[in-house]
Amino acid sequence: MIGDRVAGRFVIEAPLGGGGMGRVWRARDRTLDRTVALKQIRPDMGPVPELAARARREAQALARVDHSGIVRVHDILDTQDGPWIVMDYVRGDALGTLIDRSPLPELEAARVGARVLDALTAAHAVGVYHRDVKPDNILITTSGEVVLVDFGIAAIEGQSSLTTLGRLVGTPDFMAPERLHGDPAGAAADLWSLGATLYTALEGRPPFRRSNDAAVRFAILRADPDPLLRSHRLASTIGRLLDKNPGTRMTAAELAHDLNRLLEPPRSPRNGDRPPRSGRNPAGGGPVRRDPSAGQAGRNPAGNGPARNDPSDGEAGRTPAEGGPVRRDPPADRAGSNQGGGGAVRRGVPPPRGPAVGNARRSVAHQGEKLLAVPAADAASALGERWQEFTADAVEEMCRQAAKSAKILQMLLPRRACRLLDQVRDPALVAGVVLAMDTRHRGHILGGMHDRNSAAAIGAMAATDPRRTGLAVAAMPEDPAVRALNRLSPATIANVLTHCPHSTRDHLLSRLPDTTREAVKRRLTG
Structure with a gap:
């Protein structure tokens, strides 16, 4: 079957699987230059008219439902070998x-x-x-x-239902x-x-x-x-x-x-955004105390911290990963922000400094250490319930052990993992964690992070493992991938796209600005 043409248009490339009713193949649509899935109804399931009726029934069922979680159907093909259904190829x-x-x-x-x-x-x-x-x-x-x-x-x-040779299918x-x-x-x-x-x-x-x-x-x-x-x-x-x-x-x-x-476990009662004073460390330690100098998760870009959503990007007040309201610091900390990236401060008042602040930061960071000390499933459960209480310092401390952190973050809802990683100020730490994740998680996490942070992580990943970085970018949702690539240099983009599948690379290239696209093409062909 490999290499055969169906209806003169679709070239069979590889088997994808099969079941009681038919077999599914990956194929190339030569007319529209795209990859599709072709389902062949099993010839031994009945005479051709019945097979055609079954194909129509399945296609009609799929066509009725417009939902991203259900594969889309494009066409039904009538051939001498029986009917085929043309569907989206899901990688x-x-x-x-x-x-x-x-x-x-x-x-x-x-x-x-x-x-x-x-x-x-x-x-x-x-x-x-x-x-x-x-x-x-x-x-x-x-x-x-x-x-x-x-x-x-x-x-x-x-x-009416279709019988299948008297069998219960x-x-x-x-x-x-x-x-x-x-x-x-x-x-x-x-x-x-x-x-x-x-x-x-x-x-x-x-x-x-x-x-x-x-x-x-x-x-x-x-x-x-x-x-x-x-x-x-x-x-x-x-x-x-x-x-x-x-x-x-x-x-x-x-x-x-x-x-x-x-x-989505219910949030514990709190004053503003602060946890109750009796709250316990999710890893089983002492009371959780919020670091007054840790500030907001989003830092000013001048301080090399995670970026906030810019109003100029059309995203003001929205979270990068899930579109909900951005969590803010308690009112007393909202009046201004430290332009050096040191966290939120009152307007006209310098950020707190000194040994006490350093001790507070180290105390909060120990949350990350304690979380890594318990089994991954328990850590994920605790982090899933109290993730909003983890500061940038705590998340960064976790990320220093990339493999353990990746295992825990993969068990969370993706948007929570993205929000946590958006706090990390060092792109190299994020890169290490993402590269330690399973292949199917990398693209989803990068696609859910803020564009600036995702781009910074991709750049750091490309510097250490361009092949896996290219595959991760190819697995990202298309729009976030394009936005992240637009923030990188042409040299870095070319380094990443070199390791993407050809069809994905060409498509992402086509969506870059003209000047960037030409600069990247010169590097790819040179």
Whole structure:
């Protein structure tokens, strides 16, 4: 198949995977010069007219739903070998592949679950039911996004179902009890499958694993799921999702509430932005005390600190990673800022100096040291709940141990990790942490940081490891990548783009200003 043409236009490049209904290939669209995914409906699934009907059904299901977490369909091709579906090519790994390497931490499983739930909710709202939600049908992109794929056996409300040679189509491990009974499957069945998927992500195996498919089906209908050992906070939620009765099963709204509560824990009472005086260090140490000289997370660029969002950039008052309001210092510290980067001060009053300030800084920085001393999962849980209390000094102290910090930050919500790294004043520290992350996290983190800080980190990364830097930039969302590159010198841009895939390099080049683009091209060709 490799090198074959489909419909005279698409050249098969590599297999991407397959399932019960068909096989998916990466292909090159010669007409539009882009990479796409081609799904070939299995010829042995029925006569050509039935295969064509199945292809139309899947394409219609995908076309109904407009959501970033669901793969987009472009066309249906009718060929002598049967129908093909042309879809977006999603670069990343299947969740099942990631689970095979290692079960997911609790917070990452919750993050993935929340994204899949959001996609399913959008599909259910237009009467589309997936019916085959499982780890292998969930892709995690290189930038950390979550995409639901393979609507090959989806049901569309108001349309008759297609039989498949008398078989019940789907993966037994993730098939809801009502589907095994032969009852119509709606939104509740997809939620049951999502519950089984979350269980698998945490435990590394399905909740009703048995020696054969018949035993799996019997267990789903009659047995309780095996106890969940690697997560306490999600145990009740998953148990309710796996309720055998769709009428009493957890609803989408209830699941969203549980996942959001886990991912966004309630903030502790505070005076302004200060934590309560009785607050404990999240790593288990003494009371957390805020350094009065640490100032705001954003520093004036003249002080080589993290940049604030400039009003001239159209981002005043917004956070770089998530678009929410920028957290400010307590009112007493807002009157002015030290133009040398030393933190917020009162107007006309010099910043505090002396041994007491130095001791305070060292005390706060020890938060980072203590956090690295506990297991990564515990550290991530603590940091996820108290991340707003960590000053630049504490984050920088963490980042001095790049590998440990990377492991912890990868377990956080990406926007929180980005906000923490935005505080770091030394781009080399950020570069070390980002390079120590898994490939799929690098682009997402760089893309979520403030453009100035992201650009500084990319420059530092390129100086030490240009190959991995190029791949990280290629994995970034396009707009943040272009904005960050625009802040770098043509020589650095060329050094980075040299290691990007050709199609990505050419596309990023095309979006640079004319003078910058020509300067970069001269270096690339010279």
